[in-house]
Amino acid sequence: MSESVKRSGVQGKLRSFVQSFGLPRLIIAGFLLLLFIAAPMVGSDLGVQLTNTINRFSWNAILVLAMVPMVHSGCGLNFGLPLGIISGLLGATLSMEFGFSGPMSFVMAIVISTPFAILLGGGYGWLLNRIKGGEMMIATYVGFSSVSFMCMMWLLLPYHSPNMVWGLAGKGLRTTISVEGYYDKVLSSFLQIQIGTLVIPTGALLFFALLAFAMWAFLLTKTGTAMTAVGSNPTFARAAGIDIDRIRMLSVVMSTWLAAVGILVYEQGFGFVQLYMAPFNMALPAVSAILIGGATVNKATIMNVIIGTFLFQGIVTMTPTVMNNMIHMDMSEVIRIIVSNGMILYALTRKSEASR
Amino acid sequence: MSEVKEKKPSGSRKWTARILTLVVLIAIAAWMFVIGRGHTVYFDNKTLELENGESIGTLQRVDVYVNGNRVARLAKRERGMATWIGQNFKMTLEITKEKGDEPYTQEVAIDLPYSLDGIVVNLPGYLAGRSQDEWMSEFVPVASSTTEEDEEIITDEFGLGDM
Amino acid sequence: MDDRKAPLLEMKNIRKDFFGNQVLEDINFTLGEGKVLGLVGENGAGKSTLMKILFGMDVIRETGGYSGDILLSGEKVSFQTPFEALAAGIGMVHQEFSLIPGFTATENILLNREPKKHSVLSDVFGDRLDTLNRDAMKKKAGDAIEKMGVMIDGSMVISDMPVGHKQFTEIARELSKDQLKLLILDEPTAVLTEHEAGALLDSIRSMAERGISVIFITHRLQEILNVCDQVVVMRDGRVVQDVAARDTNVQEITHWMVGRDVQLSARTFRELPSQETVMSIERLWVDMPGETVRDVTLDVKKGEILGIGGLAGQGKLGIPNGIMGLYEAGGRVTFEGKEIPLNQPRRCLDASLAFVSEDRRGVGLLLDESLEWNVAFPAMQIQNKFLKKYLGGLIKWRDEKAIEEVTKKYIDELQIRCTSSRQKARELSGGNQQKICLAKTFAMEPRFLFVSEPTRGIDVGAKALVLDALKRFNRESGVTIVMISSELEELRQICDRIAIVSGGSIAGILPASASSEQLGELMVSQVK
């Protein structure tokens, strides 16, 4: 008898676990697990696969982390991420233009991108405060227009560094610029650990951990608490004397700055600065990653960021190789599109969120 | 007009109307299938070697007119091409048999087989009045290896070309 | 009149409870054809619930239905949806407008009942592809407007209309239904000017002459006497009087409306603790939709419990919401000698004012957060309580332990039923949510407290506890409390003085020992 009670208890627990974790998330996690199991069987080295996944995790995690503040303050998912990315790109290119090199160029890139992030984030926040309720759609298009505006600027701004401009014309930035000699792998190679084929980019992971810890700590402070409350019930927050617009603005600036740092970390791992239309579609992967991690339109935690980035990047890196080896068909791109956008759709149509 | 009674179409009438519409749509689609089938017709002015060893010689010059436009001017051993929608292919030939002859015109109507995309017509054979399977053959395209440039993965880049 | 003919509407022993809370008991009345019945009663007397039952609204079915019989022309009916009620010839004009703003009056009058012309495509795609017959629409709407007897322009777009015309459009919509036999008007004159209201009363009479019966709900008692054949007075879910209109007068009706078997004997009245004015409100106006405050001047004495009562929509809720900065307001408010700037919630809270909102779920709580957060949040934000300081005050973290302690303390003190202090506020019952709202304000230790409708929608046990807690808070901590409530009885139970709001301003202030009749008269004195 006691056994049956126990079993039903376990079952109930399982059900509540599935409910809290979310069915789509479970399917994705199961799929990834399957890929990991299948990888050695189809003859690809698990160590290399894991290294790839961890590497990509370290490049992308901060971009996903950038979603957190705006979700907390009730601004929804930050589809306007490209704006922050642009600040980061400005920081990167200016740091190179001013002739910094090595790790210093990375530090300077962050330093230079900060005022841009504050400025652009401030304007963006001001706009979002005027259009409460329609944030997500407008954020998307603010991102798009700013990217296309910067396309003109990359051509027109007076950059001169021969490493960056078109060789023939002597002006106008190239579409991709190598960061070799600047901050290539500056974080990834720091304290790097190698076990067989498995390589862990300790420095990059530590950097993410630092920012994630800072975010966690911030959410514990008085202002952080206020931010969560603004997202949870703006009227309540207002009745408790909180300046909602100020808090929202702060969250937007934070998100923008994190995106700027995020793209710099991405570049140090990836090895190239990508300009022009490249930032265009960087928001959607980050958005779907955090949703896969268990966040909703108005709730997100650091844990969501870590789980989501890992699952998402795991699928992105594993599917091409495993699928290719298994059925000789590279369906990874299509799977990525369907999974990531399906996840966003799922989050947008959840009843509980639709109430607000 | 002023005293329009509210007429509710009865269920059966509604369904007949719907089925009728569907049938009409399908009928149009089927009709389009028939009348819209496109063919590429190639015409050779080449010597036709028959199975029994016979051969029919080429013509000096043939001008081919389809829908009033000249689509080809064939000297010996040349091939021309025209596209045609439907199965009743019509063309006008302006033929010069031997060098120095006065050209004469001939209206030609050929029933194209529905299943073939490309059809080769040997003009000397046709004009000699041989049976259809002797002067008509299927055009088999040589596997084109020129367009290998695709197979890149699709992203959402901005179509900066003409829109 | 044929006596053997069954009356148009007969209600027999209607009873209804919401989760054990009896709101209607043994309602009986009849209404003849072509008669006008005036239905009066305080808010919460059960008028709207009764009409909802009659009209077959979803909320009744969802909460377990009702018992008793409704007879329409002698036949028993029980409507499952409003559409069934409409089909049976009952029309209702609700308090809120149900009109499409960009449509003309004609389009609204015939909304979803437009005369149509058949078109070929509708055979295929269904009759929704019939085209509208504009001429017939115009004629039909014109007929309805004529029937009503008040001229409105059928081609005018609703959003350009004055409020009164919108109301008339709604009535015309009901009149345009051929089967209409009974029309329910729920406070139709509340938004009308005097002139328009007069026109409406005339049109009610002319409808009655055409054989349409009308149930007319209003707080303006004189209107009832002018237009009705019969007056039904409700109180606490019962019909207390059912008389012919010509046999009564305003005073009598008021008496019936508010008069109760008062058990005030147990209550002892105290002297005002102090004559010192702690807050004075001068010429306050508040733009709160549905609760507009027009001109309120009021002094609050130190240490007292002041009750503010009045009928719904008269502006009593606007007073605290306006002062606390939740709705736009103007005027002058001074607290302890210092002027408090309006429209800035933070300044009020800094001045040690606090507010328990009537809108628990919307304003009062973070529904998706833990009880701990709910209790500690305002105190943390405004008074820097429950914070731990690190690095010499540079970083201030939430002190989770202190928060848990204070939450547990209030859970015990107010007997809040919950599984733990980390439970989400959404999962609690209404009464317990209300207690959390109180705990939240108590945690701020204010010197002055506004409490708005503290007992609305909660069960009797919780009600007593909440009132008790307020009283204790007042007595023990010396906090001045202003309590706004629609329930006079409750105000009389714990308040020292009661101010009655009517028509957006204070109609009068009486001691709590004043009789219900006195208060009731004030309530309807300036109803607009």
Add this chain to the structure above:
Amino acid sequence: MNKKKFSLGEFLRGNSVPIMFILICAFCIPISGFSPTYLLNEIITRLGRNAFLILSLLIPIMAGMGLNFGMTLGAMAGEIALILVSDWQIWGIPGVVLAMIISIPFSVALGLLCGKILNMAKGREMVTSYIISYFINGVYQLVVLYMMGPIIPIAHSSIKLPRGYGIRNTVSLLNMRQCLDDLLAIRVSGVKIPVLTLIIIALMCLAIVWFRKTKLGQDMRAVGQDMDVARDAGIQVERTRIISIVISTVLAGFGMIIYLQNMGNLSTYSSHSQIGMFCIAALLVGGASVDKASIGNVFLGVILFHLMFIVAPSAGAKITGDSMIGEYFRVFVSYGVITVALVMYETKKRRAKQSLGRQLEEDQRKGEKA
């Protein structure tokens, strides 16, 4: 209160986007150095090419569902139909008609799906329909890239990828190229006028005008303005909304076929990805807003937007000496105009709320004085 009074400020504010575009065009045209005949020719070609697609956006706007970014679904349905038809080698006008008929079931299915999802996301239809278009794009790629060949028979290697399955990046529609445009086409002093296409567009406009007069059209307007009131009046709100999306998707499918027959080839994986954005931008340039759009907006929009599109690169090149500047400029303007329109819509909503408050306050003031 008196709305009849004409005010210049009001007019300028209400039409700021078209006026801005007229100014841009007026500035760029002389610099670009194109001849009027060339411009006129281009404009008329693009009018015939795009107008039908843009018309498909009108009905969801009427039903209050905002700009239908999901029109891309219809475009994809049209493309699938075209791929099939070109594999079956049905050419010319019969091919176009057949493709239209074949696209209907695909469009209806996708429209139903889209409508259902949008009903689950009331209040954020636009961002949801935008994501749906991405999501279905993934499904489309799955079908076209992997299922066409092994599952859906494709006979001709000319449209198949060399690997044996999947469709090539471009499918030639040479055999139906401009077949609608050329039939009945007339030339007026060097300007080709595709009469048949224009007649089809005109018929579509008439159909929309007629549709507004139907019961369904009336219901859509009602639902668009106030869902609750419409529901209380007995209108099936959800169903009506789904129907509006289905109609829009089917029309977008037709529009895409008309568009592609003019282009003469189909970029299998990118033709549809931008089309929604361009159509929406054009409609907004014509002075439409998220909740209000007319047929006039469509035509004004096509003309102004494409005029800008034609002249911007050349004008940009002349000014800066770099041809890419103009390209990027027109991209920027397309996105910018959508951003501006969305922002104006949201602020207008907010202003409407506030002005209601102002009105009440005014009344009170009057009351206080009285």
